[in-house]
Amino acid sequence: MDMDTPKKNQIGTPVSKFEDSPVFNYINSLSPIKPVKSLHITQTFSSLSFGSLPSVFTSPHVSSHKESRFLRRYSCSDPSKPELSSENGNKATTSEGIVMDTAQLYSNSSELHENGKSEVNIGEASVEPQNEGSTFVIELPRVLKYDCGSPDCVSMPSGVEADFATDSADPSTSLVPHVPDVPEMGSSDNEAQFQELCLSEERKQGTVYDWESLISNAADILIFNSPSGTEAFKGLIQNSLEPVTRFCTSFAAEFSHNEINNEHQMQIVDPVSSEQHNGEEPLSQTGDGSRLEDVEQTQDRFADTNSNRGMASNQSEIKDNEDKTCVAFACKSVFSLHRGMRRRCLDFEVAGARRKNLEDGSNNSSVSSQHDEEITANEKQPGFIRPCGESSSKRMLPGIGLHLNALATSSKDCKITKNENLSSGIQIRLPGSTVSIHSPTAGQEGLDKSLIPISSEIDNNTPENGVQLLQDASQAPGSLTSEEFNQNSPKKKRRRLDNAGETEGCKRCNCKKSKCLKLYCECFAAGVYCIEPCSCQECFNKPIHEDTVLATRKQIESRNPLAFAPKVIRSSDSVPEFGDESSKTPASARHKRGCNCKKSSCLKKYCECYQGGVGCSISCRCEGCKNAFGRKDGSVLTGTDEQDDEEAEACEKSLVDKPLQKIEIQNNEEQNPGSSLPITPLRISRPLLPIPFSSKGKPPRSSFLTGTSSSGLYSQKHGKPSILRSQPKFEKHVQTIPDDEMPEILRGDGSPTTGIKTASPNSKRISSPHCHFGSSSPGRRSGRKLILQSIPSFPSLTPQH
C-alpha cells in the first residue's frame, strides 16, 4: 500500500515537470481552444463512459470508424479500444469536430510517417524524424494516457495521472506535457504505439484500474492523481467481478478522453494535421458499424504489420470480441497487477488451467475471486507461497521476491515468456497476453487465444509462435535467449517440460537430503512451498509444515538477512521502462554476491550470474569469466565479436527474457542501488533488456513486484502493496539505494571490473549498440529521445521487451 503512494507521488512530480517544461507552456499558450475541447472531452468522457458503454458491450463492433485512432488505440491499449472506439464514435456524433480532428490527427500522423496508412505507421516503430509535433502529439497522448494509467510508468504515468486530474480542469495542459514526453518514450509515433501496445497491457493494468476507479466513482478520477494507486487496483480487483462493462466504459471514457485531448492538442499543434484528417474524417465518421470494421481492420493491419512479430494473435483476439477485449483488458489489468504475485510461478500450466477456467466460466469475477483467494491465502501463509499447484497467485505474492531470483535463475520460464513477448512484435503486448494467460481473466477468448499461443510458444515454439519466437530470438539479442528458446535439444525440451511444470507450479526441486528447508532447495529459496511437481524427498517445505518452514527461514535469515533476497539485483534502470526506461536503462543488474565459478567460465547455468541473465561484476570471484551478459572485468563479452553481436541481440532479447528475471531481481532497495550505479553498458544492456520489459511494462512490473518483495513470502502478506511497491520502486530505484550489498554489487558492475580473479583478459566493455539504454543510464532523460530513436523497431515493439 505504502508503495503505491510513493508512486503516485512520483507521478505527480513528473507532471509538474511537464508543466514546467517550456514545451508545456508553449502548448498551453497555443491552445486557447484546447480548454474548450477539453471540456467537451471531459464531458463526453463522463457521459460516454457511462452511457455509451452499454451499447458498446451490446455491440462489440461499435468501434469507431477512425481506424487510425483505433489502431493506435488498439495497439496501445487494446482492450479498451473497442469501447473507446464506440465511445469515440458516439463522441464523434456528439462532438464531431473534436472526433474528426482526432481521427485526422491520427491519420495525418500516420501519413506523415508513411504516406498513408496509419497502420503501417503504427507498425513501424521508426519515424523518429517525423517528429512533427502533430504526429508525436497524437501518439504521445495515448502513450501518456496509458502510461499514466499504468503505475509502472513512473514518469509518464505520473504525468498522465496528473494530467488526467488536470485534464478535467485543463486538458490542454495535460496534453501538452505529454507531448514532450512522447518523443522520449517512443522516438516515433509508431514506436510509441508499439510501446503502448506492449506496455498497454501493463499500463492497462494500471490505467485500467484507474479507469475503473474513475468510472466507479467520479472521485476516483482524482484517484489517478491520488497516490493510492494500490487502492485503485484493489478496487479493480474487487470490481473485476463486477460487470466488465465498467471496464469497457472506463476504458472508453478514458480513451475518448485521451483521444479527445490528443486531438485537441493535435489540432492545436498542427493545423495541417487537422486538415489531413478532414479528408479522412468522413471515413472515420462512418457509422459505428464502420467503426467496428475499421477497428477490426486496424487490428488486422496491426496484425499484418506485426504478424511477423507475432502480434496477430493478440489482435485476432481483439477482433474476436471487442466486448471480450474489454473484459480481457480488465482481466489483463488485473492480471498484470497480479503478475507480480503470480509471477513467481509463471506457470504456464497454471496459466493454462486458469485459461481453461476462464474459458469455461472465465469471468472477471473468477479472476478477481482468484486474486482474492490468492490474497487470502497469502495472508494466511505468512512466508511462503504455495507452489504452482496451489494458487499460484498467492504464492507469487509472497515468494515472489525470492522466486524472482529462483525464477530468474530458472529463467526458462521467464525467458520463454520473454521470448513470447518478443516473438510477437507487438508481441510485446504478448507479455500482457501472457499475463492475461496467467490471469484467470481468461474469460475472454482473445485472451485465451493469446494465452494459448503463448503457452504453445512456451512449451515448444509452436509453429506460429515458435516461428515468431525463433525470429524474435534471432532478432533478440540474447544469444542466450535464442539458445534457450530454440531449445529443441532434448535437454531443452526437458527444461521446457520442466519449466512448463515449473512454470505451472514454479520450480520443481529434487531435494533429497535437505528436506527442502535449505537454500539448496530452489523452492525454499524462492519462498515457495513445494508442490506436486517437485521430486523432493522428505519435504518439509509444505504448508503443513509452515511453522517449520518459517522457523528455518528465520534461522537462515538470521545468518544472512539477504539469504532470501533476490540474488540478482537490477538497477532501477530496467524499471524505468516507460519512455525513459530505454534511455535510462542501462539497468545494471548484478548478482548480489557474485559468482565463484572456476570451470564454467560463467557460461553455464552453474553460474548464478549467467543463470540470472546478468553480467558478472567486481563482486564476482569467478575465474576465466566469459559471462555473455557481462564480464566481471567490465567488458561485456566484448572480447569476442560473436559475443558482442550476441550480446547486442541478447541485450534486447535477453532483456526480454531477463526482464522477468530482472524483475525478480529487484528489491526495492536493491534496485535503487543499481539505478544509481553506473552500469557497464554490456552488462547493463542485457540486464537492461528486462527494462525493455519495463517499457513493455508488465513484465517488469510483475518482476518488480515480485522482485520488490525481497522476502517475497513475507512481502506477500502485504500482497498487493508489494505490487504497488514495485512500481514505485522503479522510480525509487534510481533515487534510493537502500540495500547495502546490492548497490555495491551494481556499482561494482558498473565500474570496470577489477577482474579480481578473472584469468580472462578483461577487455573494457564495449558499449554495444544494443545497450543504448545502458550507456545512457546516467543522463537517462536527456538521452531518452536519442535512445528511442536509436532503438530498433524491435525493441520499441517489445516495448523494451
Added chain:
DNA sequence: GAGTTTGAAACT
C-alpha cells in the same frame, strides 16, 4: 535415466 560436473550453501 544414470552418472558426472559444478558451484552455491552449509559447516567447521
Added chain:
DNA sequence: CAGTTTCAAACTC
C-alpha cells in the same frame, strides 16, 4: 575469513 563438506542443479552420455 578461509577451507572443507554437503547438496542439488546443470549438464553429459
